Amino acid sequence: MGTIGQFLISALIRLISLAISVVVLVGLLRRRWKVGKQFFYVKPRPTPPPILTDPQWGTHAYVDLKEQGIKLHYVEAGDRKNPLIVFVHGFPEFWFSWRHQLKHFSQKYWVVAVDMRGYGESDKPSSKSQYNTDLLIQDLRYFVLALGKKCTLVAHDWGAVLAWQLVTLHPELFTAHISLNGPHPGAYQKYIRKSFTQLRMSWYICFFQTPWIPELMLRSHDLKSLEKMFRGTKKNVLAFPDDVIEAFKYYYSQKGAFTPPINYYRNIVIGDSRKLPVSKIRVPTLVIWGTDDLALSKPLAKLSSQECESGELKFVEGASHWVQQDSPDIVNTLIQQYLDSNPSSKIE
Template sequence: MKQAERIKVGEIQLNVLDSGPRDGLPLLFLHGFPDFHYGWRKQLAAFEERRYRVIAPDQRGYNLSDKPKGIAAYQLDTLGRDLLALLDALGLKQVVVIGHDWGGATAWWLAHHHPERVKGLVMLNMPHPDVFAQYLRKHRSQLLKSWYMLFFQLPGLPEFLLSRGKWMHFAQSIQSGARRGAFTQQDMEKYVKAWSEPGAFKGMLNWYRAALRKPPKPFPKTAVKPPTLMVWGAQDRFLEAGLAQPSIERCQQGRLILLPRAGHWVHHDEVEQVNGLIQDFLQMLEGKLSLDAIQLNTKAAADKQKPKPPKPKLSPEEDIEISDQELGEWKTQ
């Protein structure tokens, strides 16, 4: 597999992995927070081997991509236009888009505003933005799970707290939200390196800050046109499963698959299942399978049902615990 390289995309440069045969069906993988293109490694390798062209950028503000200053530079419409410019830079008229978390938000944007560029849409644990906004207003339980979004609005404090101890507590919170072994120590070292890039963590947090302070233009009321597969890990600690069905109902052609034992990091927790579902979806796009025929591999799922020892989980209080001395250090910065 090729190494990622920087590509001029509009007024900025993005670090982009682009590998596989040039004539293969292009698959655009969009990571979320606090990921980067490396988070798709088990999908990229599998689908390149199957002769697809795999493309995975570090999105604006992340890892080795440019990190423009100012919250306004991370408004969703701007992030979506990055994707359009990337497709143009690569000479691609149409792609299959696979998005997770915040990468799903930019994927929803592209599918809504430029459906002609999206052959198909695969959504991993990311609700439709309008559904999420409405759900928050009606479900206090989801509002409590989204407390960190308000914490991220504080200037400078999240960057200071989460980077303490070489990102130890933050890294542990990521691991505790996934199945045991989904992230190795070597994986976490790569993540820590990406988070430590100058300006990266501020850029990453600016996605959240812009979402509240610079909200995007309203999404079209029309249904999402490209065929859509939504795969949802039901044990997500951050997003309730009740968000999934209303989101897929926003699509003209939609299929929802729930993975009962997977969490937010569904493509890490259930690699074979997720890759298999994506492959079935691609076969559907090629006319070899109907959308309704896409289903969970029940035998593989049954093999995962053996009980496992519980993972230690960090509470919000543990995540942001800070001493008076450290608070003084932050105030003097």
């Protein structure tokens, strides 16, 4: 895309972002007037809730990525002699979104769930430029190298967006790749140009370009947004009981906790496809997709799987965007069946 075209798209995105932000801000102020000053109050949470320190999930550890100048936190379980599975979360999550998989797969595998840069207990650089996609991809590359063996890479949402690019650029590091409700970036950019439905569903990407208002919205009413996002329109309390919601609220109640994750979006150059992978993915890939995703259209799953030389697609009917959390038994079975059928995943 030419410079003029990119400028026009950027200008349009800024206008849309401004319009959405004005509507959101007016709504927030109206609710503040009705509810009172406690509407913008976030309860202090100085210590993690018991569910986060429960040893059933695994052991907490850190790795210092000197090449990146950053320290990442992760939770690991299982025998290090077993084949390795690395789990990478999305927005607005952290390692805890893989709790069901850590517990299940630790019986046969060495499992590791990482907090990406800016999330959970990993380092949180203050500059927006420190959340550039290229840096984020390299974080994951050096993290896998630090673990010392090839792995199966399992990723969701933003983690999946990065994983698609990582397995394209560095296939030698991976025995298999499993993507959950996170589109291949090239497939996403092609699809959103012709799908008004997906464009409408992606409104939040434009909104997140605005400074401070997204953080204000997400933190309002003691982080009520997290409860709404995870439980969804179906009010799925079974998959997301109060103690699980409180685990997410603990991290996002900390001062400035939302800004680094939102900076992932603020570094997106919408409409610029120059840096996107163009070659077919050689790493064997499974796409798992919850069909009731409110942010990503179902056709993106098929389009993403078509970017692979060897790709399989499995839908989880009725599952939300948070498919590994609200349908863990189905997801775990699909992952295990795929690993069992893929001999390379057993290479240590």
